[in-house]
Amino acid sequence: MGMSKSIEYTYFPGCTIPFRLPHFELTMKEVLKRLNVELITDEGHTCCPEPTTFPGIDIEAWLTVGARNIAVSESSSRDTMALCSGCFHTLSIVKHTLQSDKAIRERVNRRLKKVGLQATGEVSVKNILHVLHEDVGLKRIAKEITQPLKGLSIATHYGCHLVRPVEATHMDDAENPRWLENLIKVAGAEPVDYEDKMACCGAPIGPSDESKSFKITAQKLRKIRNAGADAIVLICPTCYTQLETQQRKAVEYLDPEFSLPVLYLGEMLALAMGLTDLVLSNSKRYHRVKIQPLLEKMGVDIE
Amino acid sequence: MTASGISADLEFRKWILQQPEGETLLRCYQCGRCTSACPIAAIDDSFNPRLFLEKIILADESLAEERLIWTCLTCEQCEVRCPEHVKIPEILVLAKVRGLVSGNTPQTALDRARAILSEGRTILVSEPMLKTRDKMGLPDLGRPPVEQLRTILKELGTVQRVESAESRYGGDGDE
Numbered sequence: 001m002g003m004s005k006s007i008e009y010t011y012f013p014g015c016t017i018p019f020r021l022p023h024f025e026l027t028m029k030e031v032l033k034r035l036n037v038e039l040i041t042d043e044g045h046t047c048c049p050e051p052t053t054f055p056g057i058d059i060e061a062w063l064t065v066g067a068r069n070i071a072v073s074e075s076s077s078r079d080t081m082a083l084c085s086g087c088f089h090t091l092s093i094v095k096h097t098l099q100s101d102k103a104i105r106e107r108v109n110r111r112l113k114k115v116g117l118q119a120t121g122e123v124s125v126k127n128i129l130h131v132l133h134e135d136v137g138l139k140r141i142a143k144e145i146t147q148p149l150k151g152l153s154i155a156t157h158y159g160c161h162l163v164r165p166v167e168a169t170h171m172d173d174a175e176n177p178r179w180l181e182n183l184i185k186v187a188g189a190e191p192v193d194y195e196d197k198m199a200c201c202g203a204p205i206g207p208s209d210e211s212k213s214f215k216i217t218a219q220k221l222r223k224i225r226n227a228g229a230d231a232i233v234l235i236c237p238t239c240y241t242q243l244e245t246q247q248r249k250a251v252e253y254l255d256p257e258f259s260l261p262v263l264y265l266g267e268m269l270a271l272a273m274g275l276t277d278l279v280l281s282n283s284k285r286y287h288r289v290k291i292q293p294l295l296e297k298m299g300v301d302i303e
Numbered sequence: 304m305t306a307s308g309i310s311a312d313l314e315f316r317k318w319i320l321q322q323p324e325g326e327t328l329l330r331c332y333q334c335g336r337c338t339s340a341c342p343i344a345a346i347d348d349s350f351n352p353r354l355f356l357e358k359i360i361l362a363d364e365s366l367a368e369e370r371l372i373w374t375c376l377t378c379e380q381c382e383v384r385c386p387e388h389v390k391i392p393e394i395l396v397l398a399k400v401r402g403l404v405s406g407n408t409p410q411t412a413l414d415r416a417r418a419i420l421s422e423g424r425t426i427l428v429s430e431p432m433l434k435t436r437d438k439m440g441l442p443d444l445g446r447p448p449v450e451q452l453r454t455i456l457k458e459l460g461t462v463q464r465v466e467s468a469e470s471r472y473g474g475d476g477d478e
Contacts, residue, residue: 013444015424019432026439043445046423046452052377053412054419056399057468059322061461065419068455097323104323111455164379174383200342200378207411208373208472215346216376 007135009126010073010080011039014087015047016237021264023282024237028083028128028266030275034144035136039081044072048082048090051161052204052238066094067108071119079124081131085236088127089161089169095121096168127162128235128265129171133179138186146274148188150298154268155192155229156180157220157243159236160200174198183265184233187272194227196220202250203242217242217250221260231261231294233268240264247289261291276300308358308365316362319397324390331356331389337381343374350374352381352391359394367401370472373409403464406471416465420456423447 017024029039048066055062069091073080082088098105098121109118132141158180163171171177175198181191202216221243224232234240242250244262251258263271267279276295280302283291295302319325337352338344344351350371358366366372372395381391402408415425422428424447436443453462 015426018436018441018444019424019426019428022432022436022439022441025441029441041442041444044448046447046449047419047425049419050415050425053409053415055396056373057403057408057412057416057465058459058461059393059396059400061456061459063323064455064459065452068451101323111458114454114457115451160376160378160380164383198380200376200380202376204376204378205343205374207415208370208409212343212346212374216342219342 006036006038008038008040008078009131010076010078011041012045012048012069012073012080012082012087012091013041014082014084015050016086017084021237021240021286023286024083024264024266026282027264027270027275027279030278031266031269031273032131034273035140037131037136040078042072042076044075045069048087050086051090051093052086053207062090063094063097063104064108064111066090067098067119068112068115068117070095070098070121070123070125071112071117073125074119074123079126081126081128083128085127085159085162086238088125091125092168092170093165095123095125097121127169129162129179132183138182141183141269142186145186145188145272147272147276147298147300149268149272150188152189152230152294152297153192153228154184154189154263155194155224155227155232156184156197157201157232157234157239158198159234159239160198162235163198180233180235180265183269187268192224192227192229194229195223199223201239201242203238206242211253213242214246214250215253217246218254221247221251221258222254225255225258225260229260230297231263231291233263233265235265245288259289261287261289261294263291263294267291271295276302308363308368309361310364313362315364315367315401316359318401319359319394322397324393325397327388327390328356328359328394330387331360332387333357334386336384336386337389337391340380340384342378342380343376347374355395355398356389356391359398364401366398368405368407370407372398372402373407373412403468406469408468408470409472410470413465413468413470420452420462420465421449423449423452
């Protein structure tokens with residue numbers, strides 16, 4: 001096992017995870033280390049740019065800046081992996097567009113040439129599910145599970161931008177993806193099906209209509225609650241902010257008093273790999289809904 | 304000029320059809336599956352993707368002036384359910400782009416774009432944020448090469464357009 005070769009990716013950090021939710025990066029990095037996966041950063045990257053508002057200001061600029069990031073990634077032969085679903089969405093669409101639309105590729109490259117860069121769209125852009133489920137594999141992950149999440153029922157929230165459009169994201173299914181459920185099973189917990197699994201968290205319209213945004217969030221949380229889940233597991237930092245950080249504000253629209261712990265995928269896997277202290281050391285700072293009851297339900301002793 | 308939002312030369316419609324994915328508009332036969340799939344339409348009768356598409360097909364520019372288009376979640380549920388794979392979210396993005404000059408952009412979206420163009424990031428990185436990363440043993444990410452963004456966007460005039468744009472809708476919490 002010590003001889004197995006490590007897999008390297010160019011890590012596209014984005015803005016939100018490294019500076020607002022660094023526990024995402026911290027926990028996933030530790031999990032990946034155990035799986036012999038190494039993330040290498042490139043200081044040449046900028047904001048992806050984010051896909052929910054920037055294209056609506058200047059879609060051509062969005063493609064151009066996205067293509068510049070793709071060009072930076074193409075300077076190495078490694079695949080690029082974005083932990084953030086927004087970054088992944090932008091980069092995978094821009095990559096797909098560069099590859100499939102010659103006219104756009106040519107005009108965007110005329111602009112990139114001014115800074116000595118070129119983008120072909122040939123680099124692979126991956127999200128964390130591609131890395132864990134497809135590249136590393138469930139069997140390899142299972143070997144590292146030392147503290148199975150016994151007795152926990154966990155609902156998935158994939159988030160829209162991780163999955164759609166499938167011709168660019170190369171996910172397993174646009175309406176009923178299963179990779180996250182498979183990871184929950186490997187971690188020893190039970191995945192919970194619920195109504196409208198692929199429904200949006202509501203976050204993207206926060207800037208333009210807060211009450212509608214939270215109404216969508218509240219509906220989602222209610223459906224998960226009705227399915228009897230102990231927790232939600234998710235990947236996207238924007239969904240996390242909406243479903244965890246802002247949960248209290250959202251539930252006021254439908255079910256005041258109700259609360260549900262939310263785990264980032266890296267946290268869920270870290271707990272299952274026995275990295276309890278690593279997860280708990282940051283839980284007070286980044287979780288408004290306590291996650292300790294989950295550990296108690298599993299029968300894990302915590303200080 | 305425009306009467307009921309339709310310009311004589313159909314300029315808006317022509318522009319949409321020239322944009323990436325814009326020509327998928329012509330595949331729309333108004334079946335309405337987009338609207339029945341839309342989570343916003345489910346809670347707001349005035350938000351109707353099928354009608355948005357109809358307006359653009361009929362070259363009605365008024366859509367670009369409607370604040371409503373900014374309540375599209377970009378969740379792409381409409382596109383997933385569309386039998387003709389019309390790129391509905393992208394077409395709404397194009398209508399948003401057209402609304403920039405008339406002030407139909409939320410202030411938060413403008414602020415975010417300005418941060419991206421001046422800092423290379425959506426957020427302003429503070430000293431405590433850097434300290435937290437350092438404490439966690441996470442790598443220094445350096446400073447994004449913002450000058451390069453300005454150079455590659457020069458011919459598009461993005462920076463000037465975003466700097467001079469104003470929002471009709473003020474800051475947070477306006478309704």
